[in-house]
Amino acid sequence: DSTNTPRTSVWSANVLASGQLGAWTSTTALPAGRAFHASVVATPFNSRVKGLGFLYVLGGTTDVAGTPASEIYRAALAADGTVGTWESLGTLPAALHSMNAVIFRGEIYIAGGSTTANAPVATVYRARLDSLGALGSWQTLAALPTARTYHGLTQFGGYLYVFGGESAALAPNDGTTSSS
Numbered sequence: 001d002s003t004n005t006p007r008t009s010v011w012s013a014n015v016l017a018s019g020q021l022g023a024w025t026s027t028t029a030l031p032a033g034r035a036f037h038a039s040v041v042a043t044p045f046n047s048r049v050k051g052l053g054f055l056y057v058l059g060g061t062t063d064v065a066g067t068p069a070s071e072i073y074r075a076a077l078a079a080d081g082t083v084g085t086w087e088s089l090g091t092l093p094a095a096l097h098s099m100n101a102v103i104f105r106g107e108i109y110i111a112g113g114s115t116t117a118n119a120p121v122a123t124v125y126r127a128r129l130d131s132l133g134a135l136g137s138w139q140t141l142a143a144l145p146t147a148r149t150y151h152g153l154t155q156f157g158g159y160l161y162v163f164g165g166e167s168a169a170l171a172p173n174d175g176t177t178s179s180s
Helices: none
Strands: 038-042 054-058 069-076 087-096 100-104 107-111 124-128 152-156 159-163
Touching: 038 100, 038 107, 054 087, 054 107, 100 152, 100 159, 107 152, 107 159
Parallel strands: none
Antiparallel strands: 038 054, 054 069, 069 087, 100 107, 107 124, 152 159
């Protein structure tokens, strides 16, 4: 909205057999407002977790000024699409916003993002998920070729792909940037 304030809202929508979406419904709010964060879902299909799975929210900004956060929140998922109680699950190796994350072979990978003063970084981290959805220690991996923020990240087969994004310091909610 026009206040640029990070929100705590969480919604879910059922994907129907036709591919259409059911109605969006509100579910358990985040414990603190976040914007420009990364999020991933761990299930028995992409990790070692038991049960239906967990939703993770990683880093992000905590205020209108774009202050980066290092907190990680996790909540269990229910069969009806609702989100359980959020809990703090530790911190990232550095406070980051505008990074991206994926789960690949039971590990969360985080690439790029921005840190203090909105400086883009080239760092890549990974942490293993255990069967209860807890995170192991973060490891620093080979850096991206250039610092990158506001980018895409995906995985396929044995590869991670990073694409697009920005390499200059650019504040979230920067009103001087326009799109065409």
